[in-house]
Every structure is written in C-alpha cells, then in structure tokens.
Amino acid sequence: MGKVSTSDFRPGMNILLDGEIYTIVDFQHVKPGKGGAFVRTKLKGVENEKNIDKTFRSGESVESIRVEKHPYQFLYAEGDMFFFMHQETYEQIPLERKKVENASFITDGQICTLSIDVDNDQVLFAEPPDQIEAEVEDTDPGVRGDTAQGGSKPATISGGAVVQVPLFINKGDLIRVDTRTGEYLERAKSK
Template sequence: MASTQDFRNGLVLNWKHDLWQIVEFQHVKPGKGGAFVRSKLKNVRNGKVVDNTFRAGEKVETARVERRDMQYLYQDDLGLHFMNTETYEQRSLRADMVEQKDFIKEGSKVIILVDAGTEEPLTVELPRQVDLLVTQTDPGLKGDTATGATKPATLESGATVYVPLFINEGDLIRVDTETGDYTTRVTAA
C-alpha cells in the first residue's frame, strides 16, 4: 500500500480492479477544505487515460511491475517479436498492445513493463525520440527553409510524418514518438 505522498510519475497502481500508471499528478491545498491530489492515470492494458482525484493521505495498492530491456526483432502474423537483451528469451506480443509501433525498426531497444506476479507483459515503452531514415518524399528545393511549410515523408519503419520542405530522401531525422512529430534533421557523426 502506498499513500498519495508516495505518488511519482510511472508508479503503477492496482486501482478499480485494473492496473493504472500515473502519468502526472499534482498536490493541491485549497484555501478552504482538505488537501487532495489531482492525477492523470493511464490503463496499462488498453491505454485509456482518465483523470482522478484522491484525498490527501489516501492509501492505494501498488502493483509490482518490472521494466525489462528488450530488442525488437520482427513482425509477422503472430504479432511483434522481442528478445530480452540479458537472457536472450524471446517473446511475442499482439500488435494492438504496442502503441506507436510505426516508429520501431528492427534492432530497436524498447522497455517492456511486465507484471512481476504473473509475468504478463503490460505495455511497451519506446524511447522518447528515435532517429529514422527518410525512404520516400518529394524532392526539396534550395531555399525552402523559412516558409514553415511541410510535406509528407515515409520513414524506414513505414511511418509517415510531416517534415519541412528541405528534407530529402536519405536524410536521417529525429521523431518524437509520443506526438509522432518531426523534431530535427540528424547529421551523421
């Protein structure tokens, strides 16, 4: 059991007969009445996000979850296949369990949250930003940097994002996996 004082982003709660991860929270002390904690919770099984208010000091049962480093191998009719980077054990997950799967390419590192009691995989966390190669887009023109206009570009993972006009095929770009937006062009080191 944890108190609302123990809340932190990423904590997984066993609440309302399901597992919920704290996305964000805020302790509120109004001038009149008791203090409370306003929170945004995400269901780890289906991705549904809800807002909830807890009374200050309220006890909530926490779930024991483990974060495991995995490597994405490939996708087939059975789903997406991952390998544990420590034990080399392979596991397949249904495609609907993986949010933003369009930004994963073979060999990518991800984190899989696993229920420690049942060994059931709960969710897949991608890195906040990924670097992907542009495989198809309209040619860019010199001087098209200040207009702010965008064009669609297909990436090596199969995802389509909108990029500035100066991006060309073969460019390496950085994409925010939470929003699916272009961030910057990456220069080769």
Template sequence: MATTSDIRKGMCLEHNHDTYIIVEFQHVKPGKGNAFVRTKIKSLTTGKVLDHTFPAGHKVQDVRVERRQYQFLYEADKRLNFMNQETYEQIDIEREMLDGVQFLKEGEVCEVLFHAEKEIPLAVMMPQYVHLQITYVEPGVKGDTATNTLTPAEVETGAEVRVPLFIKNGDLIKINTETGEYMERVKN
C-alpha cells in the same frame, strides 16, 4: 499500499480491478476545499486513457513492476516478437500494447514492463526518440524555405512524418515517438 503523495509519472497501480500506468498527474491545492491529485491513467490491458481524480491522502494499491530491455525481432500475425538481450528468451506481445509502433524497426531496443509477482508483460515502452531514414519525400523548390513549411515524408518503417522542405530522400532524421513529430536531421 501507497498514498496520493507517492504518485509519479510511470507508476503502476491497481484501480477498479485493472492495472493502470500514470501518464500525467497534477497535485492541486485549491484556495477553498481539500487538496486532490488529478491524473491521466492508461489501462495496461485495454489501452484506454482515463481522467481520474484522487482525494489527497487517498490510498492506492501500487503494482511492483520490473523494467527489462528487449530487442524487437519481427512481427507476425499482429504480434510483435521481442528477445531479452541477456537471456535470449523470446516473448510475443500484442501490437496494441505498444504506443508509437509505426516507428518500430527491427533491432530496436525497447523497455518491457513486467508484473513482478505474476511475471507477465504489462506494457512496452518505446525509446523517446528514434532515428529513421527518409525513403520518400517530395523535393523542395529552391527559395521555398522562407517560411516554416512542412511536407509529408515516408520513413523506412512506412510511417508518415511531416518534415521541413530541406529534407531529402536518404536523410536520417530524429523523431519523437510520443508525438510523432520531426525533431532534427541527424548527421551521419
């Protein structure tokens, strides 16, 4: 058992007969009234994100999880196959359990959250940033870079990302997997 003062981003908890992960939280102490914790929690079974407010000092049932490194191998029938890099054990995970799946390429190492007591996978966490190669982008016109204009580009996984006009086919770029935004061009 934990209290609301123990709530942190990434913490897993049991709530309403489901397992949730804390996406965002904010401790609030208003001028009048009691303190509370405002949270965004994501269901690890359905993927729904809920806004929930806990009163200060409220007891929450935390779930003990283990984080393990798994490498993505391939996708078959909307299921993703991952391999543990230490034991070579393979697991299948539903595509919906992964945020940012459009940026996942073969060989990418992800963190899989396992329920410690039940030994079942709860969620797959993509790395915050990935490096992907541009496969197609419309060429920019010389002199057209005075403004911070973005153009759609396709990366090697088939996802579309908006990039600056100076990016060319074959360039390697850094992408934020949480927001899907272009971060920078990567030097080879």
C-alpha cells in the same frame, strides 16, 4: 501485490483501481476544517493512457502493483505479433500489436522499453525510445528556393510512420523524430 495506505502514496507508485493499473502523478493531503481528511490524486493509466483525478479518504487502502521497465530488442513482426528479445537472457517475448505503442516508429534491431507487471509476470505494453533516428524512405523531392517560406511536406520513414518534414529533406536523408508526438526534430548526422 500488497495493500498500501494513502499515507504511503508517492509519485510514480502504481496502483490497481477498478481493474486498471494507474501511476500516481501527483497527490495532495487535504485537512478541511470540517469533516475527515482526504487525499486528492492525479492518476495516469498505464495501459489505457487515461488521465483521471481521484479522491481517497485518508487512511484508505488500495492495491499496489509493481511495474518494472526493461530494455528489449525488437526482432521482427509477423502478422499481428511483434517479437522482442531480452538483452541479457536472450528470452524472446511475442506481443500483440495492440500492446505496442507507436508501432510505426519501431524498426528492426531497435531497443524498446517493455513495461512488465512483475506480480503477474505479464507484459503490459512496449514502446519505442522517445527519440529515434530514421531514414526517409519516400517523400517528394525538394525544389531549390522552396525553403524560403519554411513549409513542410509528408515523408514516410523506415518503420512506416508518416512525418511532416521541412521541404529541404530528401529521400535517403537521416532524420531525428520524437515518437511521442510524431514530430520532426532535426536532420541527423550520417553514420
């Protein structure tokens, strides 16, 4: 951890603010006609997902945090703990369910991204890939002729998430899903 001045702000930089880690999404240096210059920023919470606007005086210092993202393979879940393994070192990391984003989209063997606070050697959170392929485990059967109106129905996919899918999707079909929004994208090609 080190102090950085507002003149060193860059998009993607992580800073510590009120005990929370935020990523700088956007910033703007402002020099009004009267008074001192300031920096207007848009920040996104790394752990809390809050979006905030914050204004800093020009030259003000804040704590910089190094956050790295690493691929880890999901092994299994036991109770409220999820276990991940580093792909090169085979180190296993247990993580509480509350630190696993979109847990219902994670399936055995899936490669997830773990965000790690390098300075404190602490895992902040884990997240699945933005898009996944999953098998439909349960849904009502499609009836011939139902697709004319383009309706949808709920389907439970591997991992336990419920996704709205078109009427022609059946149990056992492989589909592609956006894990950020939980939306059905398309039918996936069979392997």
